[in-house]
């Protein structure tokens with residue numbers, strides 16, 4: 606793993622990042638996604654592996670959340686930006702990577718979606734009611750009508766303290782407020798940035814060389830389960 610950290614430090618080109626993803630995906634050796642054969646030929650010119658048994662050709666990203674992504678450098682850098690405590694809005698990501706706003710928003714939305722999937726697998730967590738985020742929820746969004754407060758939630762008056770107050774400040778400071786629809790994903794991002802795992806870029810990256818191909822519409826409409834579970838330390 607130490608080697609991987611130093612590779613990340615010096616990576617510059619798309620090829621460098623592809624190599625990192627290859628190591629992460631097949632850390633314990635190649636395994637064919639179709640037949641599980643562990644031997645493959647390497648097709649250098651196309652950055653592919655060909656399964657010795659069934660001849661399927663796979664790249665480090667095929668069939669994963671990063672399937673079809675060409676600019677791995679930008680994507681990996683954006684993903685790794687989640688391993689820092691500083692939040693990035695779509696505006697700042699667009700500026701940073703010289704992309705349009707909607708592309709930047711899409712990237713961040715997809716990264717949050719994958720994080721949510723990753724969190725789903727880890728156990729320790731508790732529910733964060735939307736009412737705790739109330740002060741930061743003021744951006745309109747087309748999906749908001751699906752998110753009416755239920756009775757138990759609306760009559761509770763949680764005292765914002767400690768990290769929850771920091772979370773609201775994060776939502777206001779980084780995103781200038783968020784919509785109710787996506788609020789749980791933003792809250793999750795905060796949890797990830799602030800607790801998780803600021804020191805674990807590898808764990809973060811490895812979430813992306815698993816998973817499945819996600820369609821654009823699935824990503825843009827993705828919302829975390831209402832009342833997402835956050836690590837209990839929050």
Ligand SMILES: [Zn+2]
Pocket residue numbers: 637638639640641642656657658659660661
């Ligand atoms: Zn195979």
